[in-house]
Amino acid sequence: MARWEPNAQERLVRAALELFTEQGYDTTTVNEIADRAGLTKTTFFRHFRDKREVLFAGQDTHTRLLADAIDAIDAIDAADGPVTPLEAVRAALDALTATFTDDRRDVGTRLRPVIAGHTELQERAALKRAKLTEAVTDALHRRGVPEPTASLAAELGIRAFYDAFDQWADPASEQTLTELTRRTLDELRAALAALD
Amino acid sequence: MARWEPNAQERLVRAALELFTEQGYDTTTVNEIADRAGLTKTTFFRHFRDKREVLFAGQDTHTRLLADAIDAIDAIDAADGPVTPLEAVRAALDALTATFTDDRRDVGTRLRPVIAGHTELQERAALKRAKLTEAVTDALHRRGVPEPTASLAAELGIRAFYDAFDQWADPASEQTLTELTRRTLDELRAALAALD
Known part of the structure; x- marks a missing residue:
């Protein structure tokens, strides 16, 4: 069989x-x-x-993609000078979002209201988000990025991904998730300058 | 009766x-x-x-303290020039942490292991943290601070509070929660400069 x-x-x-x-x-x-x-x-x-886990199918793949992309930077690092924490996060997000091809947009569109309707699923979704953040933080630590810079960079990057995913999941959206995530991260980064 | x-x-x-x-x-x-x-x-x-709610006794008081402190800034604002989002957050955290007098440190010390031991309590604690962040974000919106600056400032401030609370709850700690929170927020702010 x-x-x-x-x-x-x-x-x-x-x-x-x-x-x-x-x-x-x-x-x-x-x-x-x-x-x-x-x-x-x-x-x-x-x-x-x-049946709950079907909705979080990507967790293992996604954490691995993020971590592998950051771990793979070392070679580039040597050739092009130091890669900043946020550049490493950008590379990780590019690797992750490349897997969300536009023919999968309707999966995102359907996923959001199902999760929004159940506390149990929201808690599970919060755990997935925490795991993605942890994977990026750990990978940055392996590159020697200290705390709290590593976790701040990871939180900013994962927030960019989720904010962008909400836009991408809108059926009216025409941009790729990669484009949306890059733009959102740039906007978040720019907004930090207005903190004080 | x-x-x-x-x-x-x-x-x-x-x-x-x-x-x-x-x-x-x-x-x-x-x-x-x-x-x-x-x-x-x-x-x-x-x-x-x-009995679960005993562990989250302060949620309503704490969200109100944070919001009221930010709402009260307007008068100062007029006299001393514009208050930045992070300055508003600092004022809110000062108001909140002032209520954690050192004779209450042992409450913090006991609280942490109880919550850490139960998934159900961790989820409830995550909700409280989200509510505190939301209260600060909403108060910043009322001051005209736009997104994503408002929520980024709120997240940074509430993270400073929780990181500092962990230090304060250590029985060996000798600093006040107000001092620890101010220092932690300064450190987080400084770490943002190392993102790129």
Whole structure:
């Protein structure tokens, strides 16, 4: 058995979001999600522990992408002079946002109202955000960036990503998530100058 | 009935923290807390909805203190020239931390391990932190500070308060929470200059 199902995770995410949107998160079962995706329940559980986790599918990949992008900077560093903490964060965000291609925008659009409607999902979403921030902070520490600079740079970068994601998830939006995140980070950086 | 009990809220907080520390949060009942404080269960429920809320007693007072301090700046503003967002945040933090007199340091010391031991309490603590940040952000908006400057200033200030609180709650600490918070905010502000 255990056939390889092409793109199973993405199909399950899309099927779950369709069902959550149509009939609500609470009433949707794992069986229904697997059926809608044309997959078995066994395949579902190979990818996700429960239906809640479908909504946070990317957590491990995303933390790894952020950390790997920062860890990979060393080579560039030697050639082009020191990379600042915020430049490292920018590189990490570019790596992360490159995976949110525009054909996935509708996933973002559907995700937001489902999470907004459930305290349990908001808490889980807050944990994911904290994990992404931690991954960036830890990677900056490995580059020798001290506290509190490392965590401040990480918080600013992850905030830029989430603010930009909200804009990207708007069906009327035409920019890529990479463009939106870069612009938002620039705006946040500029706003710091107005603090005092 | 309903006699006025002098300092009932503070007595309940101290009694609860003693019991949580001695015998654990989960096993302690509201009856035991009221008994230890020398008060009735009825008095307990006049002050708190349940035993969890004892640990977050200050939320309403603290959000009000922060907001009122910022709202009160207008008069000063006219006399001494424009007050920057971070100066407004400093004033708010001074007002808040002034209420944490050093005879209350042991409350902080006991509070931390209780909250750290329970996911449910950590989530409640995260909500309180979000509410404090929101109160400062809203007060800055009322002064005409635009986004994202207002929320960035609020996040920085509330982070300074929490970082400083951790230091203050250390029994070996000798500085006031006001001094620690001011210094921490200065350090965070200075660290922003190292972002790029």
